[in-house]
Amino acid sequence: MFGKKKQQPQIDKEQLELIENAQKRIKQKKRLYAHFVLFLIGCVLLIVANTVLGIGKDFTIAGINWFVYAILIWLFLFIYHLFNVFITHKFMGKAWEQKQLEKLVAKQQARIDTLKEGLKKEEELQAKSEVFDEMNTPKPNLKTTKNSQLTIIVAAAENNAIGKGNQLIWHLGDDLKRFKALTSGHHIIMGRKTFESFPKPLPNRTHVVITRQTDYKVPLGVIVVNSLEDAIDASRGDKQPFIIGGGEIYKQALPIADKIELTRVHESFEADAFFPEIDPKVWKETHNTFHQKDANHDYEFSFITYERM
Structure with missing residues (x-):
């Protein structure tokens, strides 16, 4: 009640x-x-x-x-x-069908507008987060960002001479064979002048050329970058990319490299390009093979491997 x-x-x-x-x-x-x-x-x-x-x-x-x-x-x-x-x-009649279609379109448009608004807010939050992270996270150096074994390969005289006039000072057949055997199938990182010293790109290797020139023309398959950091990033799929020269690139790479494959030519030469001094406190010699001069080699030389301690 x-x-x-x-x-x-x-x-x-x-x-x-x-x-x-x-x-x-x-x-x-x-x-x-x-x-x-x-x-x-x-x-x-x-x-x-x-x-x-x-x-x-x-x-x-x-x-x-x-x-x-x-x-x-x-x-x-x-x-x-x-x-x-x-x-x-x-x-239901044409008028009813048209009315229902208009309702459906209106509902879908409302859903789209809601999704757009949500995406806009999400993008704003993400942008703010990225800016915050960038401002508060220290920039990693090359040593901490690379995930492969960066190897320097070089032939240097007793006085660390490596070249003159953008050309090799000597011709050692076994050294060239060793270079080919070690670098085949890998990325080889080099400066522009080193690349230009080749008659053509070396077979079975991916060339990464470092140059400041923005419109530098290269054959198909050659990668052009503007810094050593970009070169290492371009080679990130390779477990063992090689630094092959020249002198300035060696100087930049030495502090971050994991390994050095050195052909030490036991003679001193006049040169305009030199390899940096190898610090025995940083580098440990793990392999050394001596070769005497012969009919095919005008100088004595040694294949030496160094690894970072």
Whole structure:
């Protein structure tokens, strides 16, 4: 008696719309059925009126009784009614379909707008986070960012001479064979002048050329970078990239290299390019093979391997 007022059940607007359209559809079909019954009865009456009662018995058009034309016209009207019910006016009608389409488009647009707003906020937060990280995280050096064994390969005289006029001072066949055997299949990092000393790119090696020139032209497959850091990054897929010269590149690479493959030519030469001094406190000699001079080699030399301690 004093309880809460009983709530009346609510019908969803879309469900109500479906019910109303269904009711309208039933009425359409009932009218069509009534039209069909009336058409059959009318046809019978027209035939009886002409043949039994003699109404318009003598009236013909092109030799055909008038009631035939009347029946055909009525049949056309019935077919037109049938077409309207099942073709022109579908179950929910064109207007209803258009209305539902507009609703769907509006809902999708609202979802898109919501997603865009969320993405915009996420991008702003990410940008702020990246700026914060960049400002508060110390920049890593080359030594900590590389994940491969960076190896220097060089042929140097007793006075550390490595070249003159952008050319080798000596020709040692075994040294060239060793260079090819060690570097084949790897990235070789070099300065522009060293690259230009080659008649053409060396086979079976990926050349990474360091130059300050922004429009430096190279053959297909040669990688051009602007710094040693970029060269190491370009070689990150290689477990053992090689630094092959020249003097300035060796100087930059020595503090961060893991290994040195040195051909020490036991002679001193005049030169304009030199290899830096190898500090025995930093580098440990792990291999040394001596070669005497012979018919194919004008100088004594040694293959020496150093590894960072």
